[in-house]
Amino acid sequence: MTEPRLHLGVFYTGVGQQYAWSDPGNADHTTIDTFVQIAHTLERGLFDAFFLGEGLRVRENRGQVLATDVAGRPDAITQLAALAGATTHIGLVATQNATYNFPADLARRLATLDLLSDGRAGWNVVTTDNAWTGENFRRGGWLAHDRRYERATQFVEAAKAIWSSWADDAIVGTDSWARAGSIRAVERHTDLVELTVVPTVPRSRQCRPVLFQSGDSPGGRDLAARHADVVFSANTEYEKALSYAEDLRNRLASYGRSPDSLRILPGAGVVLGATDAEATERAEWLHREQINPQRAIGFLEQYWGKDLSAYDPDGPLPDIEPDEGELDPSRGTISIANRTGKLDRIRQWRELAEDKNLSIRELVLAIHPRERIFVGTPARIADEWAHYVRTRAVDGFNLTPHRLPGTIDDVVNLLVPELQERGVYRTHYEGTTLREHLDLPPIS
Numbered sequence: 001m002t003e004p005r006l007h008l009g010v011f012y013t014g015v016g017q018q019y020a021w022s023d024p025g026n027a028d029h030t031t032i033d034t035f036v037q038i039a040h041t042l043e044r045g046l047f048d049a050f051f052l053g054e055g056l057r058v059r060e061n062r063g064q065v066l067a068t069d070v071a072g073r074p075d076a077i078t079q080l081a082a083l084a085g086a087t088t089h090i091g092l093v094a095t096q097n098a099t100y101n102f103p104a105d106l107a108r109r110l111a112t113l114d115l116l117s118d119g120r121a122g123w124n125v126v127t128t129d130n131a132w133t134g135e136n137f138r139r140g141g142w143l144a145h146d147r148r149y150e151r152a153t154q155f156v157e158a159a160k161a162i163w164s165s166w167a168d169d170a171i172v173g174t175d176s177w178a179r180a181g182s183i184r185a186v187e188r189h190t191d192l193v194e195l196t197v198v199p200t201v202p203r204s205r206q207c208r209p210v211l212f213q214s215g216d217s218p219g220g221r222d223l224a225a226r227h228a229d230v231v232f233s234a235n236t237e238y239e240k241a242l243s244y245a246e247d248l249r250n251r252l253a254s255y256g257r258s259p260d261s262l263r264i265l266p267g268a269g270v271v272l273g274a275t276d277a278e279a280t281e282r283a284e285w286l287h288r289e290q291i292n293p294q295r296a297i298g299f300l301e302q303y304w305g306k307d308l309s310a311y312d313p314d315g316p317l318p319d320i321e322p323d324e325g326e327l328d329p330s331r332g333t334i335s336i337a338n339r340t341g342k343l344d345r346i347r348q349w350r351e352l353a354e355d356k357n358l359s360i361r362e363l364v365l366a367i368h369p370r371e372r373i374f375v376g377t378p379a380r381i382a383d384e385w386a387h388y389v390r391t392r393a394v395d396g397f398n399l400t401p402h403r404l405p406g407t408i409d410d411v412v413n414l415l416v417p418e419l420q421e422r423g424v425y426r427t428h429y430e431g432t433t434l435r436e437h438l439d440l441p442p443i444s
Contacts, residue, residue: 006389006424007263007396007438009093010042010408011232013053020289020402027404030074036086038405045412046426048437049091050083051124051212051398052076056100057133061298062307077109084117091434093122093212098152100128100137103188104197107159110209111201119206119433123159125213125228127152147192149219154193156211156227161186163208165199206433207443215248225251229440230263232398236372241266241393263395263438269373270399272410276376283375286402291368296361299368302327303342313361317353322346371400382418389424 020026027034042050055073058065076094083092092113096106114121127148128134134143143151170182185198214232215224224231225248235244241264249259271286273279291299293313301308305323326340353363374381388394401407419425431437 003423004389004392004395005426005439006385006419007048007265008045008411008425009047009049009051009091009265009396009398010038011051011053011267011398011400012038012404013400020286022289022292023403023406025403025406029404032079032082034404035079035083038408039083039087039090041405041408041412043087043090045408045416046429047090048396049093049122049434050080051093051122052079052095054095054097054126056097056128057136061301062305077113080121081113081116084113084120087120089120089429089432089437091120091122091210091437092117093124093210093434095124095126097126097128098155099143099148100134101155102195103155103158103193104162104186104195104199107162108199108201110159111163111199111204114204114206114209115201117204119204119435121204122210122212122230122434124232125152125156125211125223143192146219149223151192153223153226154188154190156223158186158188158193158195160208160227161188162197162199163203166202168203170202204433206435210434210438210440216244221248221251224248224262225257226255228262229435230265230438233264233266234372236266236268236374236397238388238393241388242391245393258441260439261441263440265396265398266394267372267400268397269371269402270381270407270411270415271373271375271402272378272381272414273375274377276380279375279377283373287370288365290371291361291365293361296364299364300360303346311360314359317350317360317363378414378418381415382422385419386422386424 027037039050053073054076076096080092080094083090094110094113096110110121110123129143129145129148165184165186167182183198185196187196188194210229211227212230212232213220213224213228215221215228216234231248233241233244235241245264248262248264252259252262271279271283273282296313297308297311300318303322304318304320305325306318306320308318311318322343324343326342349363349367352358352366356362356366358366374384376384385397389396399407399411416425420427429437435442
């Protein structure tokens with residue numbers, strides 16, 4: 001029996017508290033030189049793919065740009081197109097929103113990236129439920145939360161039809177450039193997708209971009225089981241990962257798909273050390289850096305709805321009452337489930353802070369969920385990951401770097417050799433397309 005292979009990607013969001021941008025060792029995140037360097041390191045480490053996040057609106061705090069977050073992310077497809085010419089193997093995955101794009105336009109741009117990279121493109125399918133983002137598209141609140149996956153399903157089905165509209169032998173290049181009848185028009189007339197288009201881009205060597213999708217909610221799992229080639233999840237704890245994988249593979253069967261037609265890559269952080277104690281110390285530093293004094297104040301401001309800059313982060317909770325309104329989504333991080341019940345939550349925090357004598361920052365450190373993270377020596381984490389992949393709890397991980405290029409350098413230089421020694425990681429690229437890297441079946 002062939003040894004299972006662990007697949008690795010890097011998901012660079014560019015924003016959010018997991019990225020310790022204030023570390024002086026971080027490179028400039030808006031220059032192409034940084035990303036060329038990272039992509040070259042990933043290819044040296046034989047990674048499957050490099051993922052870019054998407055930001056359709058800059059995050060805010062009380063109506064102002066969030067000062068403690070990184071802003072100014074370049075457009076993902078444009079950035080990855082620049083990397084296509086500077087690399088030879090690494091997959092190039094663009095996060096693109098199915099709520100606020102047009103199917104024919106986005107399908108064409110992704111097909112172009114796939115063609116020009118010779119079959120290395122991927123699309124991370126995401127949805128957005130909040131009207132705050134929609135204001136940038138003059139569609140604020142136009143799509144109900146529970147319909148976003150319906151829109152995404154119809155969108156993806158339209159994109160797949162567009163990508164398959166060119167026959168493999170369409171281009172002949174003799175008396176005529178394209179064989180007559182080899183390019184089909186695509187029409188969709190549904191309640192959420194309306195288009196009539198003659199596609200303009202031929203298929204790449206992998207036929208179409210690889211589809212990535214987050215799939216933790218029931219709707220997300222169904223969409224992933226129906227259409228995704230790779231699925232992200234938040235399930236990095238072993239038993240939860242195993243349960244999630246079993247559920248998703250059962251859903252695959254209901255859509256007539258085989259278990260090997262989908263790869264499961266949970267998102268995860270990594271902190272390495274020469275000893276477990278050193279790695280733990282680094283992880284604690286990282287957590288405190290992620291919830292630094294300014295971020296702690298900013299976190300409470302979104303709940304209080306008021307300027308709290310006069311309060312000491314190392315002092316007691318604000319002695320003023322919060323406003324009555326519920327949370328708005330302008331930080332881009334507030335889930336539907338957490339946008340109500342604000343006053344009860346604040347009351348509980350006051351009780352906790354009083355009971356344990358916590359300062360503002362200590363409270364936020366205590367209540368803020370810790371990132372999904374693996375901490376330890378390279379050997380220990382390699383043993384853990386080998387167990388995960390051998391028992392099919394996961395097919396690999398999509399890593400979220402805390403520092404660039406530091407986190408990537410550590411993984412490639414220290415962790416990859418340990419994984420190779422255990423026989424669960426490739427020692428060379430066996431193909432050139434992203435689909436080949438992921439060991440996915442070919443598209444017929």
